[in-house]
Amino acid sequence: xxNTDALLSVRDLRKHFAxxxxxLSRVIDKVHAVxxxxxxxxxxxxxxxxxxxxxGKSTTGRCILRLIEPSSGEIWFDGADVTKMDATALRSxxxxxxxxxxxxxASLNPRLTVGAIVGEALTIHNLAKSRRAHEExxxxxLETVGLQADHMRRFPHEFSGGQRQRIGIARALAVEPKLxxxxxxxxxxxxxxxxxxINLLEDLQEQFGLTYLFIAHDLSVVEHIxxxxxxxxxxxxxxxxxxxxxxxxxxHPYSEALLSAVxxxxxxxxRQRIMLQGDVPNPxxxxxxxHFHTRCPIAKPDCATRVPELRESRPGHWVSCxxxx
Amino acid sequence: xxxxTPASLTADTPAAAVVAPRKNRxxxxxxxxxxxxxxxxxxxxxxxxxxxxxxxxxLGPFIWPVPINEIDFAxxxxxxxxxxxxxxxDLGQDLLARLxxxxxxxxxxxxxxMVVAVVVGVLVGALAGMSxxxxxxxxxxxxxxxxxxxxxxxxxxxxxxxxxxxxxLFGVEGGAFILIVVVIGGLRWMQVARLVRAQFLSLREKxxxxxxxxxxxxxxxxxxxxxxxxALGPVIVAGTIDVAAAIIAESxxxxxxxxxxxxxxxxxxxxxxxxxxxxxxxHWALFPGAAIFLAVxxxxxxxxxxRDALDPRRVL
Amino acid sequence: xAEPLLDIRGLKTWFKTDDGMVRAVxxxxxxxxxxxxxxxxxxxxxGKTVTARSVLKLIxxxxxxxxxxxxxxxxRDLIPLDETEMNKIRAxxxxxxxxxxxxxxxxxxxxxxxxxxxIELHQKLSRKQAMVGAADMLKLVNIPNPxxxxxxxxxQFSGGMRQRVMIAMALSCQPKxxxxxxxxxALDVTxxxxxxxxxxxxxxxxxxxxxxxxxxxxxxxETTQRVVVMYAGKVVEEAPVGALFxxxxxxxxxxxxxxxxxxxxxxxxxxxxxxxxGTVPSLLxxxxxxxxxxxxxxxxxxxxxxxPPLKEVAPGHKVACIL
Numbered sequence: 001x002x003n004t005d006a007l008l009s010v011r012d013l014r015k016h017f018a019x020x021x022x023x024l025s026r027v028i029d030k031v032h033a034v035x036x037x038x039x040x041x042x043x044x045x046x047x048x049x050x051x052x053x054x055x056g057k058s059t060t061g062r063c064i065l066r067l068i069e070p071s072s073g074e075i076w077f078d079g080a081d082v083t084k085m086d087a088t089a090l091r092s093x094x095x096x097x098x099x100x101x102x103x104x105x106a107s108l109n110p111r112l113t114v115g116a117i118v119g120e121a122l123t124i125h126n127l128a129k130s131r132r133a134h135e136e137x138x139x140x141x142l143e144t145v146g147l148q149a150d151h152m153r154r155f156p157h158e159f160s161g162g163q164r165q166r167i168g169i170a171r172a173l174a175v176e177p178k179l180x181x182x183x184x185x186x187x188x189x190x191x192x193x194x195x196x197x198i199n200l201l202e203d204l205q206e207q208f209g210l211t212y213l214f215i216a217h218d219l220s221v222v223e224h225i226x227x228x229x230x231x232x233x234x235x236x237x238x239x240x241x242x243x244x245x246x247x248x249x250x251x252h253p254y255s256e257a258l259l260s261a262v263x264x265x266x267x268x269x270x271r272q273r274i275m276l277q278g279d280v281p282n283p284x285x286x287x288x289x290x291h292f293h294t295r296c297p298i299a300k301p302d303c304a305t306r307v308p309e310l311r312e313s314r315p316g317h318w319v320s321c322x323x324x325x
Numbered sequence: 326x327x328x329x330t331p332a333s334l335t336a337d338t339p340a341a342a343v344v345a346p347r348k349n350r351x352x353x354x355x356x357x358x359x360x361x362x363x364x365x366x367x368x369x370x371x372x373x374x375x376x377x378x379x380x381x382x383x384l385g386p387f388i389w390p391v392p393i394n395e396i397d398f399a400x401x402x403x404x405x406x407x408x409x410x411x412x413x414x415d416l417g418q419d420l421l422a423r424l425x426x427x428x429x430x431x432x433x434x435x436x437x438x439m440v441v442a443v444v445v446g447v448l449v450g451a452l453a454g455m456s457x458x459x460x461x462x463x464x465x466x467x468x469x470x471x472x473x474x475x476x477x478x479x480x481x482x483x484x485x486x487x488x489x490x491x492x493x494l495f496g497v498e499g500g501a502f503i504l505i506v507v508v509i510g511g512l513r514w515m516q517v518a519r520l521v522r523a524q525f526l527s528l529r530e531k532x533x534x535x536x537x538x539x540x541x542x543x544x545x546x547x548x549x550x551x552x553x554x555x556a557l558g559p560v561i562v563a564g565t566i567d568v569a570a571a572i573i574a575e576s577x578x579x580x581x582x583x584x585x586x587x588x589x590x591x592x593x594x595x596x597x598x599x600x601x602x603x604x605x606x607x608h609w610a611l612f613p614g615a616a617i618f619l620a621v622x623x624x625x626x627x628x629x630x631x632r633d634a635l636d637p638r639r640v641l
Numbered sequence: 642x643a644e645p646l647l648d649i650r651g652l653k654t655w656f657k658t659d660d661g662m663v664r665a666v667x668x669x670x671x672x673x674x675x676x677x678x679x680x681x682x683x684x685x686x687x688g689k690t691v692t693a694r695s696v697l698k699l700i701x702x703x704x705x706x707x708x709x710x711x712x713x714x715x716x717r718d719l720i721p722l723d724e725t726e727m728n729k730i731r732a733x734x735x736x737x738x739x740x741x742x743x744x745x746x747x748x749x750x751x752x753x754x755x756x757x758x759x760i761e762l763h764q765k766l767s768r769k770q771a772m773v774g775a776a777d778m779l780k781l782v783n784i785p786n787p788x789x790x791x792x793x794x795x796x797q798f799s800g801g802m803r804q805r806v807m808i809a810m811a812l813s814c815q816p817k818x819x820x821x822x823x824x825x826x827a828l829d830v831t832x833x834x835x836x837x838x839x840x841x842x843x844x845x846x847x848x849x850x851x852x853x854x855x856x857x858x859x860x861x862x863e864t865t866q867r868v869v870v871m872y873a874g875k876v877v878e879e880a881p882v883g884a885l886f887x888x889x890x891x892x893x894x895x896x897x898x899x900x901x902x903x904x905x906x907x908x909x910x911x912x913x914x915x916x917x918x919g920t921v922p923s924l925l926x927x928x929x930x931x932x933x934x935x936x937x938x939x940x941x942x943x944x945x946x947x948x949p950p951l952k953e954v955a956p957g958h959k960v961a962c963i964l
Binding site for chain 2: 062065067090091094095097098099101102103106107108109110111112113120121124125155157168171174175
């Protein structure tokens with residue numbers, strides 16, 4: 001997985017949340033939200049990060065931006081370790097790394113005008129020489145994402161979900177970042193609006209040479225937009241592969257089940273569905289050995305004791321399973 | 326549309342003009358709240374009555390330039406008449422003039438004590454809400470401690486202990502005013518602090534705050550620009566109710582003789598002086614009582630209206 | 642043909658708001674036959690949920706009101722019925738499950754209590770018998786250890802398990818129609834597959850009809866026999882599922898189907914997705930004519946003048962478009 005051209009390299013990232021309890025609210029347990037995640041993202045590519053709720057994909061995204069402090073591990077971005085950055089270094093990191101959120105309603109401050117929201121980064125980082133330059137840049141950003149100049153005086157509640165998501169994208173673009181973490185950017189949108197936003201993200205990537213970490217639970221969306229895909233289960237990456245490879249020949253039994261569970265919008269397609277039994281186990285006490293062994297259709301006794309390593313089964317196709325690949 | 330790269334962006338824009346589905350709609354959330362407040366009939370009417378009351382109290386001395394301490398034993402304990410619209414007291418002093426003067430003090434005390442309570446409450450609540458761990462725990466411990474204090478006895482004790490110091494420092498009237506405001510406000514900030522802390526705890530997890538952090542915003546900017554403006558709604562409501570509570574507290578103090586010096590009329594002290602003459606001159610107690618009642622109830626109704634208008638579920 | 646189980650005719654459910662009348666459901670007609678699964682699809686605000694709730698009269702009135710139309714349940718109009726009569730139909734004949742199973746269950750009662758209450762109320766059984774019935778229902782929906790879990794509270798169940806509990810509760814009186822309002826939207830994809838399979842199993846077992854309300858075209862394609870597509874309070878297309886996906890006639894349906902990325906086709910980055918420009922129009926004073934006209938690629942002057950009626954273009958395939 002060593003990739004010297006990688007823009008971002010995550011190595012053995014862990015995030016444990018303390019669970020407090022008892023009279024003295026002592027730490028009685030830990031949630032292993034992210035439990036040793038490693039991956040690379042090359043400049044200009046889109047890495048899709050998929051998994052079901054609670055698998056740690058959003059926490060991973062926020063750790064990379066240090067919006068959440070990682071417990072351990074390394075995050076190399078542009079030759080520097082993000083986990084060791086001080087406040088000043090972190091501030092300049094914000095100009096290179098941005099985030100787009102899932103909920104277009106919660107992610108915009110309802111008290112600010114759209115102009116103030118989009119222009120905030122310009123003020124924080126002194127990116128505009130004058131008031132006029134500031135305003136021109138805001139207008140330019142709004143137009144880049146398909147909104148209009150006169151929208152800058154309006155407030156977020158006057159916009160639809162898709163338009164709000166465009167505002168959030170304009171805000172992220174203001175600092176001209178290299179990497180954008182897209183945290184379920186289309187999950188809250190209607191189908192017809194999803195396509196608009198996905199197309200916009202693709203256009204922007206082409207136009208500005210952006211790199212995306214695209215977090216989503218919708219496999220069809222991820223497949224569409226990603227160059228490579230990492231599948232997560234209970235805080236660990238179980239498989240990383242080029243998008244095409246993953247969909248044609250998924251190696252990990254979880255990826256396989258996940259793919260087969262996606263409903264296909266075509267009644268003539270009939271597929272064999274791999275039905276997983278039960279629910280995702282509690283991340284406070286994840287199963288021993290391979291986290292997936294409790295639901296795995298091909299589990300063998302030693303899966304409960306040995307933790308599988310992520311290894312390269314074919315060029316570029318990494319899987320963490322004792323019996324596949 | 327497949328294949329048309331940036332062109333499809335512009336193709337999307339004509340429909341973007343469908344923004345703002347409702348016509349003539351005010352834009353900012355504050356304007357929106359104001360619009361809803363005006364629709365709340367009881368609150369709007371209360372607001373008008375309260376404004377009138379404030380206008381009378383503020384402009385009264387110019388319209389009714391009768392001195393508050395002109396003693397006229399010939400006209401003592403008279404009921405309402407043209408010469409004395411609200412009657413007179415046992416020294417024949419004009420009640421209208423005294424109530425106007427007293428109203429200035431009562432309302433000023435109410436507003437000033439509210440400002441003290443809100444400022445202290447917001448500071449404590451914001452500090453607790455932004456800092457996790459022992460700072461938060463300590464501040465909330467202090468807040469709970471203050472909430473556990475018996476208010477009235479403490480008020481009386483503080484007034485009794487510090488009255489003379491303040492008189493020496495700020496003069497008779499000024500000293501009493503500052504002491505009363507500080508004591509009342511200083512014992513009423515806890516609710517605000519708890520509200521603000523709760524708001525901060527939930528708001529700082531909001532994605533728009535996270536977005537601002539991701540942009541590199543400093544802590545001050547996060548608090549002042551993003552968290553505080555969204556936390557103000559409930560604080561305004563609590564502050565409104567605090568004005569009413571402070572007016573009552575001041576009246577109680579004056580009624581018990583521990584407020585302003587006895588020669589300075591306030592609504593509470595006029596009520597106290599009237600209590601011995603209830604059967605001979607009921608008007609004497611009635612008018613200050615009515616003034617307190619009117620001020621407090623209109624303020625509380627306004628609080629209700631503000632609560633509806635600033636309901637965060639409707640703003641966010 | 643026999644009389645349909647449910648026949649909605651020209652239903653208009655409007656809501657009075659501060660800003661005027663919102664025409665959430667504006668002249669919707671659809672019918673469901675016995676044992677059939679009907680999909681009702683559309684985006685948020687298209688009126689699909691209001692239509693579903695109107696059937697059980699679960700709309701708050703005011704602000705809502707039935708402006709026009711009939712809801713014929715086995716030939717009998719439900720609109721004039723009072724609460725007492727409606728309660729005889731709710732749960733016993735028509736049951737509903739919602740999107741968010743956590744908020745649909747009362748957190749202070751055990752799930753056994755909640756299911757038993759429904760059984761007790763409608764089947765006139767004793768509490769003890771009803772509790773046994775509740776455990777049987779949990780077993781039926783494949784909840785492990787049902788005898789023990791009837792004594793658990795809703796928060797002790799995961800999202801998927803809660804939706805199973807909701808289904809158990811809905812089926813406890815063996816209704817003839819199950820209205821499922823976005824039953825899997827809040828669930829993960831592997832759990833969604835489990836729930837959809839369970840619904841299919843239950844349907845075969847009890848022979849009930851299902852009205853499946855959803856925005857997910859994939860779910861519709863895999864589970865329904867007939868589909869009604871709604872847009873801005875109106876039905877724009879109605880067809881057997883094969884015809885709808887094979888030969889969609891309404892430009893909105895076409896756009897909807899084409900804008901979905903497909904897992905099964907051409908892996909890797911595909912060509913651009915097709916998107917429908919613009920946003921859903923306001924239901925407050927909607928424009929005259931076709932509601933989709935502002936976003937339609939084939940729009941003609943005639944489209945903005947009159948509302949196109951739903952007309953049959955092939956057997957069972959109706960479209961509201963002048964094309």
